[in-house]
Amino acid sequence: MIERAVKPVIEKCLKVLPAIVILGPGQAGKTTLIKLLAAKNKKETIYLDLEKTSDFDKLNRDAEEYLLSYLNECVLIDEIQRMPSLFPLLRAVIDEKRKPGRFIITGSASFALLKGAPESLAGRVAYFYLHPIGLHELPAAIPMNKHWFRGGFPQALTIRNNQLLQGWLDSFITTYIERDLPFLFDIRFSTSTMRRLWSMLAHLQGSILNAENLGNSLDVTGTTVKRYLDYLEAAFIITRLQPYFINIGKRLIKAPKIYINDSGILHYLLRLHAEKELLNHPAVGASWEGYIVSQVLYAKDSRLDMYYYRTQAGAECDLVLVRGHVVKACVEIKLSKAPVATKGFFHCIEDLKSKNNFIVCSADVDYINKQGIRIVGAAIFINKYLAKL
Structure with missing residues (x-):
């Protein structure tokens, strides 16, 4: 089984917060993860898969009565976007007995799941994203x-x-x-x-x-x-x-x-x-290029924002990594094992005043070229440098 990078962080939150919500695409491993989390939560577990008619009906008949009957257990609710009306009720049920680790919830759509949820569960829940397995998690x-x-x-x-x-x-x-x-x-x-x-x-x-x-x-x-x-x-x-x-x-x-x-x-x-x-x-x-963009998306700190930069004069940077209003890095993505920085990339660095500049390539290398650009392999960039930005 492949260990997911977000698991230790979620485990810490479960010791403090009444509920956590894990969002991500279907088949990314959310169900496996929440069952592992529940096993370490040291509480009796109730699992509800809302894609199953029988589990959906348990909550559809009288969700309040059902959930209030499990005040001391850890309730896992899988694919909650199929019943978004649960969110206001969860607030009341959590407040009935505000203890850590009472609910572990998953959803497969950010828009449907989050609609109204932040207001309903503010201060009671932490949100996490489980993307497909990233390069930083690869065995x-x-x-x-x-x-x-x-x-x-x-x-x-x-x-x-x-x-x-x-x-x-x-x-x-x-x-x-x-x-x-x-x-x-x-x-x-x-x-x-x-x-x-x-x-x-x-x-x-x-x-x-x-x-x-x-x-x-x-x-x-x-x-x-x-x-x-x-x-x-x-x-x-x-x-x-x-x-x-x-x-x-x-x-x-x-x-x-x-x-x-x-x-x-x-x-x-x-x-x-x-x-x-x-x-x-x-x-x-x-x-x-898309592979590296997605791996950065999966592995980056949530406070690090991703953009690209291109001028109509031809200056181009595949990834601009920004924290707050500060450009932390310019990243060019090249498949070549011996990449060379383009003139347009240097123009981007000049425009954005970036001090950390990388060319991420497919070779297993890590060095700084004569122009001061770090040439680095994809796995090394993700595992060594991204977390420092």
Whole structure:
């Protein structure tokens, strides 16, 4: 079993707070994690999976009576976004007996789950995100290239062969499109259009988003595309990386860049069936860039914000890492094992006045070049330098 980095932090919170909420995409390992947490919580455990009709009905009949009958136990509520009406009730039940570690809750959609929840449970709960397995959590027995190709969903990462992997990813995507997204957000859409959107996003990995052009290709409006992207981002499937603005007299690119978070999903949508196919594919550079962006997203401190920077004159930086209003680092992402900094990257460093500057590459290296840029391998950057920013 792969140890999750967030687990020790959650364990500390359970000793202080009445409830914790773990958010993340389906199949990322939330259920496994909460059962492990409950086992160490030293309380009798009641587990409710709201995707099961029988468990849903237990709360649907009279949730207050049911929950008040377990004042001394640890209640695990899996996929709570299926019953968001529980949040106001949980506040009352927690206040009835405010003891640490009473509730461990999961949800698969930030938008649906958080709607009204912060107000209901303010001061009573801590929120955590469980992303797919990140490079910072990867066991030594699993090579980085395998992780890059297969992505971080535990079953995809550990499944026996690539043929079974393709079947699992097909089922995952179909389930999300045909069942999970409509249920999570109480929406109706053309499943064929949504599937085409996923495919198009794969071919636009790392590109500047133009919703109108994307809508024209799908025969829908740009507004509809943006709404669909809202759903996908709220379900942790994609990230829209926003541009970084500074008060300078330059013409800047102001649209977000778009990434599919999980590289395994990306490669499936690109119809790649083996690692060697990836290395010879035209999208390999965009795939590597997206992989590093997602690994930084998974591993970074929550107070460290991520942006990109690009001017219309051609200066470009793949990642700008900012804490508060201070630029902590500029990061260029290159697949090359012997990368060279571009003139545009130096312009970004000059514009942003960044003191920590990196080129993250695929080689296992760590050195500073003649221009003062640190050339570093992906795993070394994630595990050694990211936490210091």
